[in-house]
Each structure stands twice: as structure tokens, then as C-alpha cells.
Amino acid sequence: MKTRLRALALSATTLLTGALLVGGAAGANAAPDNCTVSTSGSYASSHCASGSGQHQIAITVLHANPSVGYVYNTGPWVSAGATSTAYIPPGTIVSIRTNKR
Known part of the structure; x- marks a missing residue:
């Protein structure tokens, strides 16, 4: 027993x-929440106000030189409350988004 x-x-x-x-x-x-994306000159930024994960800015551009094609750029992974910033390559912006993890 x-x-x-x-x-x-x-x-x-x-x-x-x-x-x-x-x-x-x-x-x-x-996951980070309350995220905003902004651009200023040749830079894009993402800022997430709440959550406890990480986020980064991600940019897709159709390059000004047609032989280059699409160019992708990302900022650093940062904690919620911080800002991730990345350079926008020359060309036509296809998308600017916030990746989260």
C-alpha cells in the first residue's frame, strides 16, 4: 500500500x-505588442511599447539599379521598449515591417 x-x-x-x-x-x-513603424530620411525604425520578447525592423526595397533587384535589410533584435533602426537602400520601398520573437 x-x-x-x-x-x-x-x-x-x-x-x-x-x-x-x-x-x-x-x-x-x-511577443512584443503596441508596435509602430516610422521612417526618417534614409532610415526606418520600429518601436514596441509592451511585451517581453524582441523585435526588429525589416525592409524590402526594389533597388534603383534594375540589375540589382530586391534588397533586404534588417535592424538589430531589441527588447520591447527599445527601438530597432535600419538603413533604407536606394530604390522603391516594397515593405517595411516589424519581425517579432
Whole structure:
């Protein structure tokens, strides 16, 4: 009977520990939110006001020289609350977006 109780207690402890680990991980990696994108001259920036993950600015441009084609540029990955900035290559902007993780 003692063996059965120990096995039941061990199973319950394992389940509770697993639930706490999974629940804690989900809250710790919340994607950034309330993000805005802006441009100024030859630079684009993204700023996310809340969340606990990271974000970066990402730019796609059709280069001014047709033989070059599409050019992609990204800023650094930064925490929510910080600003990610990247240079906009010469040409026609196809998209400016915020990547999140």
C-alpha cells in the first residue's frame, strides 16, 4: 500500500512541476505588442511599447539599379521598449515591417 501511495504522490508532483514550468515559460516569452513603424530620411525604425520578447525592423526595397533587384535589410533584435533602426537602400520601398520573437 505504501508503494502505491508513493507512486501516486510522485505522479502528482511530476504533473504539478510540469504545469508550473509550462505556465511560466509562456508568460516569460510574450511577443512584443503596441508596435509602430516610422521612417526618417534614409532610415526606418520600429518601436514596441509592451511585451517581453524582441523585435526588429525589416525592409524590402526594389533597388534603383534594375540589375540589382530586391534588397533586404534588417535592424538589430531589441527588447520591447527599445527601438530597432535600419538603413533604407536606394530604390522603391516594397515593405517595411516589424519581425517579432
